[in-house]
Amino acid sequence: MAKYLAKRLGQSLIAVLGITLVVFLVLNVAGDPVQLMLPPSASQADIEAMREEMGFNDPIIVQFGRFLKGAVVGDFGMSYNYNEPAMAVVLERLPATLKLAGAALLISLIFGIPAGIISAIKRNSKTDAVIRSISLLGQCIPAFWLGIMLIMIFSVKLRWLPTSGNDSWKSIIMPAFTLGVFTAATITRLLRSNMLEIMTKEYIDVAKAKGLGGYMIVMKHAFKNALSSILTVLGLQIASLIGGAVITETVFGWPGIGRLAVQSITNSDFMVVEAIVFIMAISFTLINLVVDILYCIINPRIKMQ
Amino acid sequence: MYNKKCLNLNTKQQISKKFNKMPLVSFAILRCMQILADDNDKNQKIIYKDGGNKMKKVISAALIMVMVLSLITGCSNDSSGNSAGGQSQNPGSSSSKEIKFASPVDVSSLDPRNATGTTTAQILAHIYSSLLKTDANGAIAKDLAESYESVNDTTWKFKLKEGITFHDGSKLTSEDVKYTIDTIKDKDKKFKLASDFSFMTVNVTDELSFEIVTDQPFAALPLRLTYVKIIPKAYVERVGDEEFAKNPVGSGPYKFVERKKDEKVAMEAYENYFGGKPAVGKVTYLIIPEAAARIAALEAGEVDIISNVETSQVERLKSADNLDVIGNPTTRVIFIGMNTLIDSPLKNVKVRQALNYAVDKDAIIKGVLDGYGTQIATISTPQYEGYDSSIAPYEYDPEKAKQLLTEAGYPNGFELKLSVTSGYLNGQDVVQAIAAQLAEVGIKCTVREADSNTQREQIAAGTVDPLYMNGIGGPYSNIDLVTKLSFSTGERYSTYSNPDFDALRLKAAATVDKNEAAELLSQLQQMAKDEAPAIFLYQQYGLYGYNKRVINWTPRVDEMIVVTDADVQ
Numbered sequence: 001m002a003k004y005l006a007k008r009l010g011q012s013l014i015a016v017l018g019i020t021l022v023v024f025l026v027l028n029v030a031g032d033p034v035q036l037m038l039p040p041s042a043s044q045a046d047i048e049a050m051r052e053e054m055g056f057n058d059p060i061i062v063q064f065g066r067f068l069k070g071a072v073v074g075d076f077g078m079s080y081n082y083n084e085p086a087m088a089v090v091l092e093r094l095p096a097t098l099k100l101a102g103a104a105l106l107i108s109l110i111f112g113i114p115a116g117i118i119s120a121i122k123r124n125s126k127t128d129a130v131i132r133s134i135s136l137l138g139q140c141i142p143a144f145w146l147g148i149m150l151i152m153i154f155s156v157k158l159r160w161l162p163t164s165g166n167d168s169w170k171s172i173i174m175p176a177f178t179l180g181v182f183t184a185a186t187i188t189r190l191l192r193s194n195m196l197e198i199m200t201k202e203y204i205d206v207a208k209a210k211g212l213g214g215y216m217i218v219m220k221h222a223f224k225n226a227l228s229s230i231l232t233v234l235g236l237q238i239a240s241l242i243g244g245a246v247i248t249e250t251v252f253g254w255p256g257i258g259r260l261a262v263q264s265i266t267n268s269d270f271m272v273v274e275a276i277v278f279i280m281a282i283s284f285t286l287i288n289l290v291v292d293i294l295y296c297i298i299n300p301r302i303k304m305q
Numbered sequence: 306m307y308n309k310k311c312l313n314l315n316t317k318q319q320i321s322k323k324f325n326k327m328p329l330v331s332f333a334i335l336r337c338m339q340i341l342a343d344d345n346d347k348n349q350k351i352i353y354k355d356g357g358n359k360m361k362k363v364i365s366a367a368l369i370m371v372m373v374l375s376l377i378t379g380c381s382n383d384s385s386g387n388s389a390g391g392q393s394q395n396p397g398s399s400s401s402k403e404i405k406f407a408s409p410v411d412v413s414s415l416d417p418r419n420a421t422g423t424t425t426a427q428i429l430a431h432i433y434s435s436l437l438k439t440d441a442n443g444a445i446a447k448d449l450a451e452s453y454e455s456v457n458d459t460t461w462k463f464k465l466k467e468g469i470t471f472h473d474g475s476k477l478t479s480e481d482v483k484y485t486i487d488t489i490k491d492k493d494k495k496f497k498l499a500s501d502f503s504f505m506t507v508n509v510t511d512e513l514s515f516e517i518v519t520d521q522p523f524a525a526l527p528l529r530l531t532y533v534k535i536i537p538k539a540y541v542e543r544v545g546d547e548e549f550a551k552n553p554v555g556s557g558p559y560k561f562v563e564r565k566k567d568e569k570v571a572m573e574a575y576e577n578y579f580g581g582k583p584a585v586g587k588v589t590y591l592i593i594p595e596a597a598a599r600i601a602a603l604e605a606g607e608v609d610i611i612s613n614v615e616t617s618q619v620e621r622l623k624s625a626d627n628l629d630v631i632g633n634p635t636t637r638v639i640f641i642g643m644n645t646l647i648d649s650p651l652k653n654v655k656v657r658q659a660l661n662y663a664v665d666k667d668a669i670i671k672g673v674l675d676g677y678g679t680q681i682a683t684i685s686t687p688q689y690e691g692y693d694s695s696i697a698p699y700e701y702d703p704e705k706a707k708q709l710l711t712e713a714g715y716p717n718g719f720e721l722k723l724s725v726t727s728g729y730l731n732g733q734d735v736v737q738a739i740a741a742q743l744a745e746v747g748i749k750c751t752v753r754e755a756d757s758n759t760q761r762e763q764i765a766a767g768t769v770d771p772l773y774m775n776g777i778g779g780p781y782s783n784i785d786l787v788t789k790l791s792f793s794t795g796e797r798y799s800t801y802s803n804p805d806f807d808a809l810r811l812k813a814a815a816t817v818d819k820n821e822a823a824e825l826l827s828q829l830q831q832m833a834k835d836e837a838p839a840i841f842l843y844q845q846y847g848l849y850g851y852n853k854r855v856i857n858w859t860p861r862v863d864e865m866i867v868v869t870d871a872d873v874q
Contacts, residue, residue, distance in 0.1 A: 035765055040790050041786070042797070043500070044797060081413055082413065083497075092566060093567065151597070155601055155607075159605060163602040163605055164595075164598050164602060165591065166568055250594050251597075252595075253567075253591075253598060259567060259594065266758065268758050
């Protein structure tokens with residue numbers, strides 16, 4: 001176990017390093033932050049002086065070395081836009097994103113799991129058809145459109161919920177729903193198909209032969225086994241909830257890192273972009289690692305190698 | 306100032322626009338098909354049989370729960386708890402009155418020495434005072450200064466009003482002015498405004514009097530001084546620059562209360578404001594990046610004033626009883642820049658003039674901008690000091706354009722690339738219209754949408770497309786700034802070079818005498834027209850939606866929303 005963990009951690013570290021290297025290179029090719037750091041009226045000489053001072057004239061390998069040295073201790077340099085340490089700018093917004101991702105995940109589990117089970121049990125019934133249609137819709141509706149529609153209905157018409165911001169518990173309802181719908185639909189559809197698959201297995205027949213009740217069969221035998229197989233998908237969904245809230249955060253003016261990422265890219269605030277990518281890369285690899293470990297625990301036949 | 310405000314909101318607007326335009330039905334069908342295909346694959350997967358180890362399953366279930374819960378609880382200590390979040394808008398005493406206004410982007414810094422961009426300037430205008438300020442029409446007025454005069458070409462004498470205090474109660478004196486300028490200039494502190502003030506020195510005479518000496522004659526000093534907000538020396542020295550940026554103290558009509566990044570800046574009236582306590586007790590600036598969400602917030606009564614309304618939304622807002630839209634000319638000059646640094650027909654002045662004759666500005670303003678634009682002749686809006694109204698814009702005359710093209714040796718026209726970035730009011734549509742009009746005289750344009758930053762870098766590198774839409778304006782813009790930034794030899798964002806033009810501009814910039822300067826600026830505008838370094842188009846309008854309960858609020862030419870004089874009914 002320890003050996004496996006060490007190996008996987010090592011792999012994760014290489015992955016994070018690789019991602020940061022790619023981002024660093026791409027950003028360096030993409031633009032010149034110094035142009036944007038100084039006011040338009042600054043002269044070419046000012047720019048050169050600044051570039052020299054910031055070390056942008058050094059060979060790229062030297063720059064990356066310096067970047068890595070800082071990154072190890074969480075120092076990604078100063079944000080040009082906010083005049084604060086880049087990591088601080090990102091960490092300040094991370095709680096809002098995690099809160100949103102958590103709420104979205106909760107919503108998707110609350111809706112997705114029961115819907116998936118019911119759909120599977122009542123296969124080909126009207127209920128099943130309704131659930132399948134809704135979940136299909138849930139995966140097809142663009143977050144942007146859904147968000148605006150929710151605002152129009154619940155904020156403008158009914159005046160129940162605030163249109164945007166992060167002011168009270170009411171603020172999170174619409175963005176979390178918008179973000180959670182896709183995951184809920186994914187869980188529903190996956191759970192349904194997995195449950196149906198499992199219900200044809202021999203051990204379910206055995207359970208039936210033992211005279212177990214429908215509830216026991218569904219929950220103890222079918223659902224638990226189906227759950228293990230949706231774990232991977234769930235892990236990836238969590239990671240993408242954290243990283244993929246760009247549109248939702250923008251529509252609802254949610255002060256998270258997705259919006260920050262877009263802003264920083266537009267402003268060529270490279271230090272912040274690098275810090276965000278670093279955080280996202282770490283959360284992706286960590287979640288993957290956790291999922292793999294969970295997978296092994298749930299199903300001992302998958303050996304830790 | 307460059308169009309920084311616009312840069313920030315571009316991507317989001319683009320995202321929203323693209324989604325708006327996306328044929329939803331076909332998109333949905335496509336997704337459905339994809340998902341159905343995925344499902345089939347998933348059904349093929351091997352599903353592992355029950356391992357039968359109960360304990361492990363319990364652990365795994367617990368771990369999943371922990372993951373979920375930690376995601377939620379791990380962030381419960383964020384700062385969202387302490388805010389009121391109320392939307393009470395009941396009028397009454399000044400302390401219970403509140404105005405909320407919204408724009409797409411957050412302020413860059415609350416330390417005025419680092420403050421760039423229009424959005425930041427509009428918030429600072431509430432918290433701070435400056436020696437001089439501009440009124441809603443862009444005319445220079447006194448703020449902290451009781452009086453000022455130019456003693457000679459490089460020396461200006463100032464006297465401060467008596468009895469002005471900062472929000473912490475301390476008195477505002479000449480020393481604070483000196484400290485502000487000195488620290489901005491301080492190279493070690495690396496403030497963003499450093500290069501704009503590096504040529505100024507403050508010599509304190511007494512508590513309320515001082516002189517500002519410039520290294521060379523600088524006619525636009527009064528305008529430049531409108532953007533240096535005076536900071537309290539004692540407070541800043543005591544708490545340090547970092548803390549000051551977090552908890553700024555100024556001498557403006559509103560005190561800083563709270564900032565939540567990317568969310569809001571809250572302010573409350575300063576009772577001892579030297580201009581009299583404001584009528585409205587609380588002012589909150591909300592950051593709402595998405596255009597549709599801003600409209601919704603206005604309709605839901607959550608905000609009172611919004612900026613960056615799209616022309617397509619005007620009718621909708623006007624149809625509501627309690628809302629209205631106002632379009633106001635701004636200091637932003639919109640033109641099609643010409644890259645004369647690369648080899649192209651644009652090096653020929655006749656071609657450049659022909660392009661100006663070939664574009665029907667009136668039709669564009671009426672047809673594409675719904676009337677939200679005012680045609681301008683050259684580099685100046687009517688609000689700029691030194692504007693010469695006698696210089697008429699190029700009239701629309703395609704025949705003349707063809708004739709000029711023939712004289713220049715291009716009777717059959719030629720092909721050019723024309724690029725546009727988002728951020729200008731209906732910019733993409735304007736550029737399409739221009740391309741169609743240029744085609745009429747034989748100039749075929751390939752229109753390309755470019756990313757703002759990329760285009761800026763291309764302009765700086767001199768590799769930008771031969772024709773590109775550009776706009777210069779904002780709180781501190783004037784003829785000199787527009788000319789310097791876009792049409793001067795060797796300037797970063799200029800793609801035009803003409804030593805005579807440079808010499809004339811520099812002479813005007815260094816002429817402190819107003820009449821003499823006006824004469825030179827008039828010559829500069831005439832020369833800009835004759836040399837035609839761009840297709841001069843129009844002055845951009847700012848479109849604001851507002852709730853009619855707000856009174857005494859005037860939109861400003863410099864694109865800022867300032868509600869210090871406003872009241873609510």
